[in-house]
Amino acid sequence: MSHFKFPVINPLLHSDLRLKIMVALDSLESADFMYLCQITDSTRGNLSIQITTLKDAGYLDVSKSGIGRFSRTVCRITRKGREALHAYEDGLRKMFEEEIPQKDNLIINKTQEL
Amino acid sequence: MTTTDELSVISQIRGEVKGNRVPTGENLFLAWGYPTAFFLLVEFFALILWDKIWCSWIWLGIPLVGTPLMVYFLNEDYERTHRRTLDQNVILQMWIFVGFLSCLGGVTMGFAGVFPMLYCTFQGLLVSFGCLMTGLILHFRPKTVCGIFGSALSFVSLFFQGDLWPWQLLVAVLVTILTLIIPGHLFRHYVRMERKLASL
Helix, strand or coil, rough: CCCCCCCCCCCCCCCCCHHHHHHHHHEEEEEHHHHHHHCCCCCCHHHHHHHHHHCCCCEEEEEEEEEEEEEEEEEEECCHHEEEEHHHHHHHHHHHHHHHHHHHHHHHHHHHHH | HHHHHHHHHHHHHHHHHHHHCCCCCEEEEEEEEHHHHHHHHHHHHHHHHHHHHHHHHHHHHHHHHHHHHHHHHHHHHHHHHHHHHHHHHHHHHHHHHHHHHHHHHHHHHHHHHHHHHHHHHHHHHHHHHHHHHHHHCCHHHHHHHHHHHHCCCCCCHHHCHHHCCCHHHHHHHHHHHHHHHHHHHHHHHHHHHHHHHHHH
């Protein structure tokens, strides 16, 4: 019996859209609302809510600036956010690596039975 | 979502962000190159014609014109691409530092009285270094090569001392053409081609 201890999953990042936002910003210095809308393929309302959630958690730094009649929302990932994302990704990889050997053992056992 | 789904989302988004990297900032080199060449030429002719001490401060026009142009083109780039990559940020910070050192060096040397001896070499080396580093970061070989030749050419100005010192400014103009204007046009052409290919 394996004694694999499942890593604690960060509930804030365990959402499709929030994870996409964080990963996109992790690879960039900054991106505006339009870019995030396009890369995450989400609606403006939903994206706005998720950005606010991440901002409140201290994972994103959001700044607004006015250009003529329009305002531009620019998002940057904070150090805390980057650390949380990398910890989350490491946790996922550990779980994934643990899943594969278990599946392999299952296949080996089944072939032996046959 | 399962673990596999989440990991595939992460790699997919990373791939999209990194794959969609048409370089930007194609006008920035020209925005600095042309004002630099212009003000250095004006300074050269002013010194040849009038030989007044205030003429050696004409170079201060470079940051006064270059900075607003840079801000304008940076905003334009952001409006078009809606993002700034980590590479772009490194290059921008490096050029801000190069510009700051160049201005600080000019002012300090002006007050210390060594401006005519050293400034053109100092500024040429700084700009060539910036050009070389930008070429290396962007993997754009013409900039790297121009940066190397520009730094070698900067030392030529050391041969013009004493009464001949205004001729250093002409060497500085050549360095500017070699490190900012020529690679600027080549980079502009390259970016436009890349953008055209990406839009196909």
